[in-house]
Amino acid sequence: MNKGFVETYFNFEKVDWSTMWTSVYNTLFMTIVSTVLVVILGLLLGLALYSLGRKTTYSSRFVYTIVSIISNIFRSTPFMILMVLLIPFTTLLVGTFLGATAAIPALVLSATPFYARLVEISFREVDSGVLEAAEAMGASYGQIIYKILIPESLPSLISGVTVTTITMIGYTAIAGAIGAGGLGAIAWQEGYQRSNYTITLVATVLILVIVFIIQAIGDYLTKRTDKR
Template identity: 75%
Template sequence: MDKSFSETYLNFQQVTWDTLKEAINDTLFMTIISMLIVFVLGLLLGLLLYSLGRKHSAARSILYGLVSILSNIFRSTPFMILMVLIIPFTKALVGTMLGAKAAIPALVLSAAPFYARLVEIAFREVDSGVLEAADSMGASYFQTIYKVLIPESLPALISGLTVTSVSMIGFTAMAGAIGAGGLGALAWQEGYQRGNYTVTLVATVIILIIVFIVQGVGDFLTKRTDKR
């Protein structure tokens, strides 16, 4: 039985290391580029949700509801379905529906609303007394945001970004199954479909290592920025 297991899962001659290196680069490219965009869009969208929800009025309530509905639609749609639905948009934007670049629009549309909700929650948890003190000292709206709101919620923002990044890595693996490349495509096409289970195992282990690194860095930064 041990021999059968080693032949099935530990036959490293089945691994094409140049292909594996390219798959790692594609996964890192999709994750890093998408997360940079998600961070900016999620922060802005989360701030918009927070600002609209903070002051109660009919117009703000309607706008908050509309933004909230759009956000919920994109973050609730299963990623693979979303990726298929926006193929015309993706092709118009990046010129192709295959490869690592083609996965980025779907990754952003799926993850940005999710992170925006985490940003909104982080902002809502900031002590209202601190915000009132800033207002009483004559701070403008934007001064309150970047001098009080963001610094006070920074640990939660980093924690939310870490959770989103880990989810993003999982999304890149799913994107690989429908032509985006990366470790997901390697595990599915070169591994499972061809019966090369060593390739699938190696790709899975590397994905887990990337997740552990991201989670570790995120936890470290969260603790360093937490003033409590």
Template identity: 60%
Template sequence: MDKTFLETYFNWEEIQPEAFVQATKETLYMTFVSTIFVAIIGLIVGLLLFQLSRKKTPLNRFFYGVVSIISNTFRSIPFIILIILLFPVTKAVIGTMLGPTAALPALILSAAPFFARLVDIAFREVDQGVIEASEAMGATQLQIIYKVLIPESLPALVSGITVTTITMIGFTAMAGAIGSGGLGTLAYQAGFMGNKYTIIMLSTVLILVLVFLIQALGDLIVKQLDKR
């Protein structure tokens, strides 16, 4: 019975190395290209949230509420639904709804608000006394951002982008169900639809390896940056 089980579910002849190499490249492409945009957009939105929350004026509260609502809306929509909702936009901007590039808008819009919240939290953890002292010495807002906020919160920011990147790897796998390419598409189309359990298992293992590597790299960078 054991032999029958292994022969049924683990047929190593089903594995095509070229397909796995291409799928891994597509997953890495989707993950790291979207991470660049998420880091930029999330940092800007997170900084905006932090600055608006510092001064409790009616106008700041209004704009903080607007930014929060928009951020929470995109953050709350399940990714698989968001990518479907964005089909018309993706088609208009990229020209197709299939392939790794077509998954980028949904990946960015789903992950950027999440990272923005992590940025806001990281900035809030910076000692307010340091910020106030910089202001008292005549530092401009731009100088405070580049010389105080970002350097002081850098370990938390790196930790946040690491978590966000790992989350996006999971999103790329979900996007594979609707033809975005990558390991998700390989696992779903060639594995699940083709009833090839070996392909599903190997795709899962490769995704886990990517997650572990990114987490290990993120932890290493945070350890080097954190001087406490």
């Protein structure tokens, strides 16, 4: 292997490991906090979309269309643009637009509509015959949600959380490039901008390790909850 290539990408003496582990912490902080909020809000929004979509009244269809349009706007807006647009709101909410905490509003607003759509799809895949039987037996709508809809769609919901979480890790890397901190920030600022490609390589490998761990946990939980 070329000596210059090794010195460029594998010179680990250039890596400040304390700073690197701090960046790992910031990435995990942004991802975990955002994921918790996205799961809660996404379930509520997905349930609302599913419930409105089942109804045939004009008002329900109208509200469903409005909610869908708003969700699609946030879901389709590139994350970096959304984060910049939300700077005034973020500053008002957390007092600054820099740092890991400041990235959370943009992460939540971008990922919640995405997960809500996955939730809606998961609920739609539940056998309608089971729902009709529960309704015929006098089950309330709340009972149908908590005892049938969520348990029956749980593997799909977990799979959706896994996909959404991995997507948000990619978003944290983008957020890091514009002041949020984390592995994306160190890869861009300390690595690329200073031509220290070892740092960029290490940060990339750590992001991949986090992704693989999350994917493995998600796959395990999906299989454990799948009754088929």
